[in-house]
Amino acid sequence: MNKTNLSVNLNKVALLRNARGSDYPSLVNFAKSCMEHDICGLTLHPRSDERHALSSDVIDLATLCKENNLEFNIEGNPFNNEKGSFRGYENLVKDIKPYQATLVPDEDNQITSDHGWIRGDHDEELKLIIERLYEDCSYVSMFIDANLESVDYALEMGVNAVEIYTGPYAKLNKDERVSYIEEMHEIFKYIKSNNLKLNAGHDLNLENLPELIDLNIIDEVSIGHAIITESLIHGLDNVLSQYIKIIK
Numbered sequence: 001m002n003k004t005n006l007s008v009n010l011n012k013v014a015l016l017r018n019a020r021g022s023d024y025p026s027l028v029n030f031a032k033s034c035m036e037h038d039i040c041g042l043t044l045h046p047r048s049d050e051r052h053a054l055s056s057d058v059i060d061l062a063t064l065c066k067e068n069n070l071e072f073n074i075e076g077n078p079f080n081n082e083k084g085s086f087r088g089y090e091n092l093v094k095d096i097k098p099y100q101a102t103l104v105p106d107e108d109n110q111i112t113s114d115h116g117w118i119r120g121d122h123d124e125e126l127k128l129i130i131e132r133l134y135e136d137c138s139y140v141s142m143f144i145d146a147n148l149e150s151v152d153y154a155l156e157m158g159v160n161a162v163e164i165y166t167g168p169y170a171k172l173n174k175d176e177r178v179s180y181i182e183e184m185h186e187i188f189k190y191i192k193s194n195n196l197k198l199n200a201g202h203d204l205n206l207e208n209l210p211e212l213i214d215l216n217i218i219d220e221v222s223i224g225h226a227i228i229t230e231s232l233i234h235g236l237d238n239v240l241s242q243y244i245k246i247i248k
Contacts (some may be wrong), residue, residue: 002216005040007073008240009201010061010222014044015052016228025059030236032066034186037240041071041099043222046092048080055087064098071099073222075143078103078120078129090129093136098140099184102163102199102222103130106246113202116144116165119153130158139197146187151194161197163222164188165211170203181211188217206230206239210246221247 013030017023031042042061058074065072074092078101082088093101103126106113117126120126133140141161144150146168154162161201164184172180192200198219205226212218223243230239 002219004213004218005220006038006243006247007041007043007070007071007220007222008034008039008227009043009045009075010034010057011045011052011224012015012228014054014057015069018052028060028064031054031061033058033067033236034240035064035070036237038069038244039240040220041065041073043073043075043102045075045104045113046086046089047076047106047108048083048086049196050084050086055085055092058087058092059096062098065099072096073100073102074098075102075104075222077106078126078133090132093133096208097136099137100141100161101137102141102161103159106145113143113165114167116150117142117153117157118150123157127157132150132210141197141199148187148190151187151196154196155194162191163199163201164191165202166200166204167202169212170205170208177208182213184212185215185217188215192217206242206246209243213247224236 010027013025013027017025040066044053045060046058062072074224076089078089080089104113105117130140139161140159141163142154142159143163144154147165200218201222204221204223227239
């Protein structure tokens with residue numbers, strides 16, 4: 001039976017903290033609370049404008065994960081270079097040597113990630129970046145849409161993992177998800193047949209996650225927004241316990 005792991009994204013906690021210009025709530029303390037549950041690790045997605053996760057947050061949480069034998073996943077656009085207090089994506093990877101680096105094609109003006117990588121003029125440089133990232137982490141993952149062309153593109157770029165963008169899936173109602181998930185399952189099987197680690201993330205929550213887990217093929221899900229939002233209503237311990245119950 002395939003084991004699915006949960007990585008908790010703490011960007012929204014950083015966003016809440018930044019709203020008051022202090023260290024409250026503390027990302028480190030919040031991370032420690034998450035670690036009391038059976039999670040595989042933590043995720044942060046720093047952007048060059050540092051509107052939520054700061055470079056210092058990345059270093060702090062990566063260190064905390066290593067001290068507790070957990071995985072740290074740093075998401076972000078690999079073309080984001082050093083700017084002001086932002087260290088730059090590649091520099092951060094070198095600084096922290098994470099378990100996983102997830103490459104996302106987001107722009108600074110995007111509210112959130114809303115699509116996967118597609119071929120373009122950046123291909124040659126992206127491939128070189130991926131080769132360099134392997135010097136400092138075990139997995140290099142590309143954030144891609146759920147189609148065969150995107151998987152083939154990721155294979156050409158040389159990554160050993162992909163994260164499927166699940167935003168379109170999450171927008172469907174329960175009945176609409178039935179046929180969509182069958183199509184996704186075929187993509188998932190193709191991914192695994194090519195020996196890629198299979199991750200999934202974006203807009204997953206307690207209501208739509210179980211059907212994906214029931215496919216018994218996904219290696220890891222990364223969830224942040226829903227966990228924080230649901231915790232405001234039900235409490236962090238209660239919500240994380242429900243997620244762990246689903247994936248186990």
